[in-house]
Each structure stands twice: as C-alpha cells, then as structure tokens.
Amino acid sequence: MDNWHKWAELLERVREANPLVHHITNVVVTNFTANGLLALGASPVMAYAKEEVAEMAKLAGALVLNIGTLNATEVEAMLMAGRAANEAGVPVIFDPVGAGATSYRTETARYIAEQIKLAAVRGNAAEIANMIGEPWMIKGVDAGQGSGDVVALAKRAAAKLGTVVAITGKEDVVTDGQATYLIRNGHPLLTKVTGTGCLLTSVVGAFAAVEPDVVKAAVAALAYYGVAAEQAAAEAEKHGPGSFQAAFLDALARIGVDDVKRDGRVEQR
Numbered sequence: 719m720d721n722w723h724k725w726a727e728l729l730e731r732v733r734e735a736n737p738l739v740h741h742i743t744n745v746v747v748t749n750f751t752a753n754g755l756l757a758l759g760a761s762p763v764m765a766y767a768k769e770e771v772a773e774m775a776k777l778a779g780a781l782v783l784n785i786g787t788l789n790a791t792e793v794e795a796m797l798m799a800g801r802a803a804n805e806a807g808v809p810v811i812f813d814p815v816g817a818g819a820t821s822y823r824t825e826t827a828r829y830i831a832e833q834i835k836l837a838a839v840r841g842n843a844a845e846i847a848n849m850i851g852e853p854w855m856i857k858g859v860d861a862g863q864g865s866g867d868v869v870a871l872a873k874r875a876a877a878k879l880g881t882v883v884a885i886t887g888k889e890d891v892v893t894d895g896q897a898t899y900l901i902r903n904g905h906p907l908l909t910k911v912t913g914t915g916c917l918l919t920s921v922v923g924a925f926a927a928v929e930p931d932v933v934k935a936a937v938a939a940l941a942y943y944g945v946a947a948e949q950a951a952a953e954a955e956k957h958g959p960g961s962f963q964a965a966f967l968d969a970l971a972r973i974g975v976d977d978v979k980r981d982g983r984v985e986q987r
C-alpha cells in the first residue's frame with residue numbers, strides 16, 4: 719500500500735475533530751466555502767473585523783486567508799489574524815487569488831507571504847508563478863501540457879516561499895521543495911463553478927488543522943476533493959454546472975476513506 723493511503727485516513731480525523739476554520743476570504747465564494755466545509759465535516763467561521771480577528775484566529779484549528787476581493791481594511795485584518803495565528807501555532811493557509819492580474823494583488827500576495835509564516839499556499843500555476851516573480855504561460859498549463867514544468871515551478875516556489883505549495887489544475891502538485899506528489903483526480907466541471915479553488919484551499923486548512931505535516935494534509939485533501947468531484951460529475955454532468963455544484967456538496971459529505979483509497983490517483987515524484 720502506498721504511504722499516501724494512510725494519509726487518506728485523515729478524512730476521518732477531520733470528521734472526528736470538526737475543526738474550526740477561520741476565514742478571511744472573498745465575497746464571491748463565502749457561502750459556497752462555508753457549505754463545502756460543513757459538508758466535509760469541519761466548522762467554518764468567517765470573521766473580518768480588526769476588533770476580533772486575532773482572538774478568532776487563536777481559537778481556530780486553521781486560518782485561511784484569501785485575497786479574491788481584497789481591500790486595504792481586509793488586508794490589515796489578514797495580517798493581524800496571521801500574526802495571531804503564528805503566535806498561537808495555528809496553521810495559516812493562503813490563496814493568492816489573481817496574483818499577477820494586478821500589481822495590487824501581486825504585491826499584496828508577496829507581502830502576506832513575507833509577513834506571515836504560512837503553512838501552505840494553494841493556487842493555480844499562474845498565481846504561484848506570479849507570487850515568485852516568474853512569467854508563466856497560462857495557456858500551456860491549462861492545456862495540461864508540461865506537467866513537469868508545473869512540478870518544477872512548485873518546487874521553486876516552495877523553496878522561495880519556505881512553505882508547502884499546492885498548484886492545482888488538470889493535474890495537482892504538492893511539494894515542500896523536497897517531497898513531491900502528483901494528484902491526478904478531479905473533473906473539468908470544477909472549473910465551471912466559481913469558488914472550487916477557494917474551497918479547496920479551505921479544505922486543505924481543515925486537514926492541516928488535524929495533521930501538522932502539511933504535505934500529508936494537502937495530499938489527502940486534494941485526493942479527497944478530486945474523488946468527490948469525479949463522483950459528482952458521474953451523477954450530474956448530463957445536467958450541467960448547477961447540478962454539479964449540488965452533487966459536489968453531496969459527494970463531499972458522502973465519500974469516505976475507502977472511496978479515496980480506491981479511486982485516488984496519487985504518485986510520488
């Protein structure tokens with residue numbers, strides 16, 4: 719049995735622990751993220767006020783920071799929450815939404831990574847490349863070409879950022895710069911529902927809340943997520959993205975460790 723099969727059992731640990739996952743995230747995905755974590759068996763809380771973010775972050779099993787609809791007030795709250803989480807040993811998972819699209823996003827993503835000790839960063843290849851100042855052919859990645867390039871990019875980013883990096887897309891890569899895993903689960907319908915990347919970052923947070931080895935946590939999270947998407951697509955793809963979104967939430971709640979062990983496609987690199 720591959721060692722990652724043991725990690726698949728983290729899903730049961732999440733459901734037993736029901737970890738509180740504190741979010742400062744974007745307005746587009748808030749409701750979907752909260753529902754997705756409830757379906758998994760975690761406890762989401764979205765709290766943004768500077769008067770409470772430090773206190774809430776210290777209570778949480780993990781803190782998720784997401785710059786999808788960032789503004790100055792929110793970024794300040796993210797830094798306060800992140801510093802409090804660092805002090806309390808609460809893992810901080812970062813989603814650099816749209817890094818590279820505007821200088822504000824790119825600079826903020828880099829600044830957060832400099833100021834806050836991050837347990838992991840989860841993004842698509844373009845976002846991660848822009849975080850570390852590398853130009854990146856989005857087309858090439860979307861076409862699923864050069865997965866080797868994405869592996870090399872993820873390793874460079876992990877080394878530069880000093881954290882676990884998960885780059886997701888047609889194939890997913892998780893690495894700390896040394897141990898590197900490819901996860902080949904998922905479905906293209908995931909790209910037709912907004913927030914599936916953001917929710918995945920939050921799912922990584924829920925797994926990191928129960929497993930201090932964030933490579934293991936992220937591999938288990940991505941395999942679970944991709945297998946759930948495949949089951950949802952089998953049910954809903956004849957109907958469309960709306961049915962898929964509902965079926966996906968149902969699958970996130972329904973699937974168990976055995977599904978992930980049976981259908982997960984994880985390979986060490």
Ligand SMILES: Nc1ncnc2c1ncn2[C@@H]1O[C@H](COP(=O)(O)OP(=O)(O)O)[C@@H](O)[C@H]1O
Nearest residue numbers: 842886887888890904905906908909914915916
């Ligand atoms: N072409 C694809 N085929 C299968 N799964 C995909 C594909 N593109 C993205 N995914 C999956 O969709 C989810 C969201 O990832 P992604 O689209 O990379 O994030 P973002 O929305 O932040 O760009 C991940 O689970 C990823 O594996």
Ligand SMILES: Cc1ncsc1CCOP(=O)(O)O
Nearest residue numbers: 744746786912913914915916
């Ligand atoms: C459409 C949009 N605009 C700002 S954040 C957001 C959602 C992005 O979600 P994801 O990165 O999961 O696709």
Ligand SMILES: [Mg+2]
Nearest residue numbers: 815842915916
């Ligand atoms: Mg995203």
